[in-house]
Amino acid sequence: MQVLTNHIGYSLHGDKYAVIVSDSDRLTGTPVALISLPPLKGTGTFNTADKTASSSGDGDRHFNDAAEDAKKSTGTDTFVRVRGTDTVPLDNVVAQFELHQGTQLSNWQMGTAYTLDFSAFAHRGRYQLVLLTDTPVYSHPFEITDNCLFHTTFSDLLHYFKSQRCSGIYEHADQRAKVFGSDERVDVSGGWYDASGDVSKYLSHLSYANYFNPQQIPLLAWGLADLASQFNSDTLPAFMRTRLADEAKHGADFLLRMQHPSGFFYMTVFDQWSKDPERRTLCAYATQDGVMSEAYQAGFRQGGGMAIAALATASRAPLCAEPDQQARYLDAAIRGYWHLVENNHHYLDDGEPNIIDETCALLAACELHHAIRQSTEEQSTGDSHAYLTGRYLTGQAPLGSGDRHISTNGDCPFLSEARGWMTKLVARQRSDDTCQYYWSANADGGRPFYHAADAGLPGLALVRYLDIETEPHHQAIAQTALERACQFELNLTQTADNPFAYPRQYVKPVDGVKQVRHFIPHHNETGYWWQGENARLGSLATFACHATRHIHDDTLNTALHTFSQRALNWILGLNPFDICMLDGHGHNNPDYLPHLGFFNAKGGICNGITSGMEDETQIAFNPAPYCDDMAQNWRWGEQWLPNASWFMLAISAQTLIGNGHSNKENA
Structure with a gap:
């Protein structure tokens, strides 16, 4: 039995989510306590508010005050003491929840998964979740703080x-x-x-x-x-x-x-x-x-x-x-x-x-338009045409x-170029009996676009286009396509049989039919290339967060921020293997091949979890005997540059845009 969380933590006003995995299917209604822990000293954060709290010299007062503040705000005076242990004082239990109906994960061979949403709890501090069974089950400690x-x-x-x-x-x-x-x-x-x-x-x-x-x-x-x-x-x-x-x-x-x-x-x-x-x-x-x-x-x-x-x-x-x-x-x-x-x-x-091609060309045209517009504004001569x-x-x-x-009037042509690429990209959105408004990789819609690294890039290109577009007709076309792209991702992911909220995808194996899956198919056009999809998760998290800048539906925006955060949670430990794949943080960081001199680096992110080797409805991470096979083991534990690149863009988007509570101010 495990209480799985993001190993690092959650933003103060953002989505907070955990999954409890058990062999028992009878945990519905079981209480879960949130307990306050003393802050760690000397943590590597540059958050001024956190530094002030952590360096106050009175850690006990800090975490007890957090507990007291939480109790006052929730109006709760009594809490269930954790049974079978004296390591958690009653005063440090700051909130209590109950598990809802679980989901069977037979293909993943994990038993039953119960979800816990504790987003309403918004108090800075260091915490731990405890499942209050006869033998309490603890999560890893985690932080709740601004832009965690x-x-x-x-x-x-x-x-x-x-x-x-x-x-x-x-x-x-x-x-x-x-x-x-x-x-x-x-x-x-x-x-x-x-x-x-x-x-x-x-x-x-x-x-x-x-x-x-x-x-x-x-x-x-x-x-x-x-x-x-x-x-x-x-x-x-x-x-x-x-x-x-x-x-x-x-x-x-x-x-x-x-x-x-x-x-x-x-x-x-x-x-x-x-x-x-x-x-x-x-x-x-x-x-x-x-x-x-x-x-x-x-x-x-x-x-x-x-x-x-x-x-x-x-x-x-x-x-x-x-x-x-x-x-x-x-x-x-x-x-x-x-x-x-x-x-x-x-x-x-x-x-x-x-x-x-159309995605990358659209981004190129948008960035050229932005750069030239900024350059002309900075020219002291004012002769933009000559420049x-x-x-x-x-x-x-x-x-x-x-x-x-x-x-002749000195206009930059790259906005017109971007409009042309946007029109081509939007035409790639198709619908069939299974999915509405999926991205099609080819002209006839028969091959859905799926990608282990850059799945969020087409939508992000639309966001960038909307940043520069000034004409209402073209804005409306891109806006509609953006909203459809967002809803497509949410529809695939927000299902009862997906308790980890892993972003699913619409795929077509080269020898199969179109279908919805968690992971890319092994039998694809490369003949060999499939791997963990942490880059893909980062790209989707980045896209979803940036999309909120141009979407005016508060419900959809909230769902997108939640989608974004839960994609990152998977990378950071809220996954069936309880591994934090960002090296140097969290617990159970994967290795690659240290005995051969290939060490993972602190701050890097490994490829991640895949579907099973023989049964693609199952999941795998570095399974035997493939973990010792040089032709196979790169799929899971090896770090890859795009994994960290997309993760950087995602966490930066969260900070620049907000976690669903500051979107209007930052749009």
Whole structure:
């Protein structure tokens, strides 16, 4: 029997949720107590209010006051003493709840799951849940405080990213990296390693499968630059902002080096998982055999679109005091965008743009519009037409095409570009007898879009589009599509047989029919690639939180904030294996292959939980004997850069937007 919670904690006014798992199906009505614990000393938070409380020198008074305040607010004077133990004083029980009807989890081989929503409890402190059976069952301790996850983990995430910077023998090799199929050498130094056991550097991979391209280094570079432009002294201390800007600049500078003079971006610096610096090559590759090819030009879906978005965002973010460098970022983004408008289909393995192309191109156009608009506003001459024309000429934009040059009134064309991509993306929403308004990966709706890393990205692109759109007709189209995308995710997840609130998905195995599942199918277009989906959870949490900025239905917004938080809960320990997958926090952190020298890093997040190896209706984490198989064990315990990237964006969104209680003020 277990009382499962988010191991780190919950935001003060946000969703608070726990799951009790038991072999017994007779726990309905059993009481659960919430007890107040002394605060930990010296915790790694930069929340000023928490520091003041924790350093008061009177921890006992602090947690007893929390208990007393809670009792006064709830009007409760008596509490059930925990039976069979004298370790929990009566005075420290601050709230009591009862379990409702449980849900059988036969396929997950876990017995019965009972849910507990204690969101109404909103008092700062350190707590523990106790199931009041004859032998009490305790949860792990957790915190309740303002913006809990952000204040507890954000600094560690930045440390993780910095620890993954390419350096040493690999950095030296990348200063003269080979280009596959030629004698050319290119300086592509910088960037970040991909995973615990992979020191290659990826804009994306899996291109041969067409529907699976993950956004890798460009996603992190974009996210860091965007956050650097949003956080201020009210939300982040000065030196934290310095560290954030430094990491963002590291990513943007790497993307500059990954761009060919003609405008395209190289897709991958790859060593075939050998760790041999002499084998590092600019290339594309296919299958689990790592077969290299010279198809290294990154299309919109292959990292090119997100690289453009990242550079455009970096050009408007406070990353450095060098205006010329910011101009180089913008020039590179513009040049890259127009190059892909002309050549994208040539770079795609099947020659057909799909939903990932349209998503990434939409983000690129939105960020270019935002960057150019901000740049023109900052020009002291006021001659925006001359300034923009210069930018386009520097970026080698094809000025001969009527819809791609500066108009006579000086308008930037990227809003028009974004409208075109938005229209294509919205057309991907389809309905059938099973699901309404699912995203379709292909043109006929026969293959739903599902993704182990970036499932939330299409919806997030719509949010970004609504940030820049000014025309009511186009706003209405995107707004409707956004609301439908949100409701689609909620409808899949808010079901009685999903007590962990795991975001489910609409999938189609290559040898099967469309169906709703928790995890991506093993039999997919890649032929081998499936893994834990912590990146996917972070992307959906980010999307749901940001969507509330453009949704005016309070009920829907509350549901989205709840959806977002519960997706993160799974990563942080509220899962059937009771593992916190953010290393250095919580309990039962997974290892990868330390006996072979592949250690996970503090602040990184492993891939996560999957469906069962033989029975995909079950669940698995590092099961025997596959945990000892080098061809399989990466699926679960290995850390991967996008996992932490999306988690960073999700917890930042919670802080910048609020946890369902400050949306109107922050919209």
